Amino acid sequence: MSLHPTTPLRIVVVCPSWVGDAVMATPALGLIRRSLPGATIGLLCKPGVAPILDGLGVYDELITMHPGGVMGHKHSASKLRMRGFDTVLLLTNSFSSALIARMAGAPRRIGYDRDARHLLLTHRLTAPKTDDGKWAIVPAVDYYWHAAETLIAMTTGERVDDLRPADEAGAHRLPAGTYLELVSTQRDREEADDVLARAGVLDRPYAVLNPGGNNEAKRWPADRFAALADHLEESHGLRVLISGSPGEAELASSIASMAKSEPVSLPALGMTLGSLKSIIERSELLVTNDTGPRHIAAAFGVPMVTMFGPTDHRWTTIPTRPEGPETVLVADPELPLTESANDHPERCRVDRIGLDSVVRSVDRLLTAARSGA
Numbered sequence: 001m002s003l004h005p006t007t008p009l010r011i012v013v014v015c016p017s018w019v020g021d022a023v024m025a026t027p028a029l030g031l032i033r034r035s036l037p038g039a040t041i042g043l044l045c046k047p048g049v050a051p052i053l054d055g056l057g058v059y060d061e062l063i064t065m066h067p068g069g070v071m072g073h074k075h076s077a078s079k080l081r082m083r084g085f086d087t088v089l090l091l092t093n094s095f096s097s098a099l100i101a102r103m104a105g106a107p108r109r110i111g112y113d114r115d116a117r118h119l120l121l122t123h124r125l126t127a128p129k130t131d132d133g134k135w136a137i138v139p140a141v142d143y144y145w146h147a148a149e150t151l152i153a154m155t156t157g158e159r160v161d162d163l164r165p166a167d168e169a170g171a172h173r174l175p176a177g178t179y180l181e182l183v184s185t186q187r188d189r190e191e192a193d194d195v196l197a198r199a200g201v202l203d204r205p206y207a208v209l210n211p212g213g214n215n216e217a218k219r220w221p222a223d224r225f226a227a228l229a230d231h232l233e234e235s236h237g238l239r240v241l242i243s244g245s246p247g248e249a250e251l252a253s254s255i256a257s258m259a260k261s262e263p264v265s266l267p268a269l270g271m272t273l274g275s276l277k278s279i280i281e282r283s284e285l286l287v288t289n290d291t292g293p294r295h296i297a298a299a300f301g302v303p304m305v306t307m308f309g310p311t312d313h314r315w316t317t318i319p320t321r322p323e324g325p326e327t328v329l330v331a332d333p334e335l336p337l338t339e340s341a342n343d344h345p346e347r348c349r350v351d352r353i354g355l356d357s358v359v360r361s362v363d364r365l366l367t368a369a370r371s372g373a
Helices: 019-024 026-035 069-083 095-103 140-153 186-199 222-236 246-258 273-281 292-300 355-371
Strands: 010-014 040-045 061-064 087-090 108-112 123-125 206-210 239-242 285-289 304-308 326-330
Touching: 010 026, 010 069, 010 095, 019 026, 019 140, 019 292, 026 040, 026 140, 040 069, 061 069, 069 095, 087 095, 087 140, 095 108, 108 140, 123 140, 186 273, 206 222, 206 292, 222 239, 222 246, 222 285, 222 355, 239 246, 273 292, 285 292, 285 355, 292 304, 304 355, 326 355
Parallel strands: 010 040, 010 087, 040 061, 087 108, 108 123, 206 239, 206 285, 285 304, 304 326
Antiparallel strands: none
């Protein structure tokens, strides 16, 4: 699509609601900052996401969204209105986020034309669909990058290429050498030091296992995580830390109790989202389900093994740094590329990924990392 040239001077970007999605938006945020150096850029995000973006040099102000239904929307819109933003870029698809942008009175509201919010947007972006009317698989990094390109094109009038579905290889539209970006702040590092000291690993190598996820169907079995923890300790000499949100503390503790090697539950030590950035940044390896810590590891170039099921991995194809390769394991490698794993929840159950497959992947990554290959 092409837009008439104009100059956004005060921009607020409504960030994705989940930690992993917010990290996948960082290349787009960096593009906006580099392309519009004279603009004031604010980020509007949920309180639970704000710590992950803290420290990035891509914004002038980080604004937290007010929770709580209609009154929460009014408070959030009031925050934006009082700052006089002339442009809102919505990286979210929800009706409520577009409503906040409209209530804020910004004259330009850019976002994808989804979730019945057509009339709330002034610049409507189109996401591709399949022949049967479903949303086509598009990597989230492409989705956000395309939106950022559209915003930038407002200053030049240049045409922006249409958003395309993922190709068979899962490639994305980001330029070569463009990666996810995060920063561990001084506070993050100090909080991580405290957690790691109490875990007894401040001065020894460790791996992080992340067994949780917002959807239980995406969680690889706990007993296999416990067996993997024992393998990492016995075969590679790595102390194992088990990550998780406060709501996943019981899961992390149960895995720690099942393992013979006595891995450490990080939720039990008061780990915060900010400290998790620094903890993962210093780790030798991350093994995770398809959830937020995966993207944190990618941003810091940490080798990782990620298990997908029943979500199609192409929705979250990400660029990984040369020093931090990723091995992606899917529940059904034989599923045709014309099909989406999301449509086959039984065939693509995450527990179809065997322990032996994960162990082999871990061994390859650690061997390569230690040999400098």
